[in-house]
Amino acid sequence: xxxxxxxxxxxxxxxxxxxxxxxxxxxxxxxxxxxxxxxxxxxxxxxxxxxxxxxxxxxxxxxxxxxxxxxxxxxxxxxxxxxxxxxxxxxxxxxxxxxxxxxxxxxxxxxxxxx
Amino acid sequence: xxxxxxxxxxxxxxxxxxxxxxxxxxxxxxxxxxxxxxxxxxxxxxxxxxxxxxxxxxxxxxxxxxxxxxxxxxxxxxxxxxxxxxxxxxxxxxxxxxxxxxxxxxxxxxxxxxx
Numbered sequence: 494x495x496x497x498x499x500x501x502x503x504x505x506x507x508x509x510x511x512x513x514x515x516x517x518x519x520x521x522x523x524x525x526x527x528x529x530x531x532x533x534x535x536x537x538x539x540x541x542x543x544x545x546x547x548x549x550x551x552x553x554x555x556x557x558x559x560x561x562x563x564x565x566x567x568x569x570x571x572x573x574x575x576x577x578x579x580x581x582x583x584x585x586x587x588x589x590x591x592x593x594x595x596x597x598x599x600x601x602x603x604x605x606x607x608x
Numbered sequence: 609x610x611x612x613x614x615x616x617x618x619x620x621x622x623x624x625x626x627x628x629x630x631x632x633x634x635x636x637x638x639x640x641x642x643x644x645x646x647x648x649x650x651x652x653x654x655x656x657x658x659x660x661x662x663x664x665x666x667x668x669x670x671x672x673x674x675x676x677x678x679x680x681x682x683x684x685x686x687x688x689x690x691x692x693x694x695x696x697x698x699x700x701x702x703x704x705x706x707x708x709x710x711x712x713x714x715x716x717x718x719x720x721x722x723x
Contacts, residue, residue: 526710535612535699535713536653549710582651588709597711599653
C-alpha cells in the first residue's frame with residue numbers, strides 16, 4: 494500500500510465553478526477525515542467518515558460543501574459555487590479501526606486556488 | 609473545547625544548533641493524545657510522535673526528543689544538532705478519546721535551519 498492518495502494535487506478554478514477532489518485511503522483503514530489548511534495556519538477539521546457513514550461535520554462545512562464515501566473506500570469532497578475564501582489546501586487522512594490515539598496517515602493534499 | 613497553542617510562529621537557527629519548539633494545550637478530558645507532525649514544503653504531514661496522557665515519560669528518537677509535562681500542559685519538541693533538512697513547519701496536535709478522534713492542531717512553527 495502506498496499510503497493516502499489525493500487527486501488532483503493542484504486545482505485552479507474560477508469563482509462560481511464547482512470542484513471535486515478525491516481521496517483514496519489506506520485500504521485497511523475504515524476511518525477517513527478531511528481537513529482544510531489555509532496559508533500559515535494549522536489544518537482544521539471538516540468531516541469524518543467511519544466506513545461509508547459520515548459521522549461528524551464541522552461548522553466550517555457550509556452547505557456548499559458535500560462529502561461522500563459511497564462504498565467505504567475512496568471519498569470525494571465537492572465544493573459548489575466556489576468562493577475566493579475556499580482557496581486552501583484540502584488534506585485527507587485515514588486511520589485504522591482501533592484508533593486509540595494512533596497517528597493518522599495524511600495524503601499530500603489538494604491545493605485549491607479560486608480566481 | 610480543545611485548544612493547542614504554538615506561540616513561536618517562526619524560528620531561525622544555524623545548522624548544528626539545538627532548537628526547542630513549544631506546544632501548550634488545553635483540554636478538559638483526562639484521556640487524550642498528543643502528536644507532533646512535520647510538514648515539509650511538499651505539503652504532506654509526516655507523523656513524528658504520539659503520546660497518551662497517561663505516559664509522561666520523555667522520549668528520545670535520534671536527534672529528536674519530546675518533553676511532556678502535564679503540570680504545565682506542555683509537550684515541547686527539541687531537535688539537537690539541527691540540520692538544513694529539518695527546515696519545515698512543525699505542528700502540535702491533540703485528540704481526546706471520543707469516537708471521532710478528530711485532531712485539533714496548533715498554528716504551527718516554521719523552522720528555518722541555515723547552513
